Amino acid sequence: MLSQIRPAIVMIVLFTLLTGLAYPLAITGLAQIAFRDEANGSLVERKGVIVGSRLIGQNFAADNYFHGRPSATSAPDPNDSSKTVDAPYNAANSSGSNLGPTSQKLVDRVNAAIEAEFAAGRVDMVAADAVTTSASGLDPHISPQFALAQAPAVAAARKLPEARVRALIEKQIEQRLAGFIGEPRVNVLELNLALDELH
Structure with missing residues (x-):
């Protein structure tokens, strides 16, 4: 044995x-x-301080910054632990909304987001990523179309010429990998950091 x-x-x-x-x-x-x-997490550092990661989106809410796509992440409700509340870009709870195309909650949320984009005067045609969430809820990129749609509002908030902001966006566009994989995209954190450096 x-x-x-x-x-x-x-x-x-x-x-x-x-x-x-x-x-x-x-x-x-x-x-x-x-x-x-x-x-080490593709961390972005400015003046000795880590300000984020190129791989995880952040919730930029101020008018003088470019906004990322909506995030469907959540966190436990502080008043009732059996429920959750919306917590945009909560990296501790990465997930999509799991709402299907027939969900009224999804339809209402997308319609509200479209109305908000038009009300803010940021768009004449809404980019899909301006109103839909990513699968992880933490997508750090937006489409060039969505970035360019935000250019007039950001330029006005920063009192910069719109052409200068648009040129900055064009410079920040990341092309398809190997020329055919994925779509052109703009990293929101890096775009906003480049925007801060314009002054």
Whole structure:
């Protein structure tokens, strides 16, 4: 019996050391050498202060900043732990809304967002990402169309020429990966940081 148990224990210890310790340490070390920025969260730093990540959206609400796409993330309701409340860009609870196309709540939310875009005078045609949430609720990018639609309002709030703001947007557009993967996009955090540097 002991002759059968000993090899089993040796294999458990060996594979625990290999797959639970050696492999994760090797991969972590390799990532730190080859992809240091990505392995550490693609953090964005300004003047020695970490202001965010290129991979996680933030809730910019002020008129003098570009806004990201709506976020469907939530947080526990402080008054009733069995319920949730909207908490835009809550990275601790990344999720989509899971509302289907026949959901009246989704239809009402999208219609309200469209009306808000028109009321703010930001658009003459609403970009899809201006009124719809991403699957994670944390998408850091918006379409160039949505960014350009916000240019007049941001330029007015900052008392800048609209042409200068539009040129900044054009400069910040990230093209398709390898020329055909994905869509052109603008990172909202990096655009807003570049906007702050215009002054």
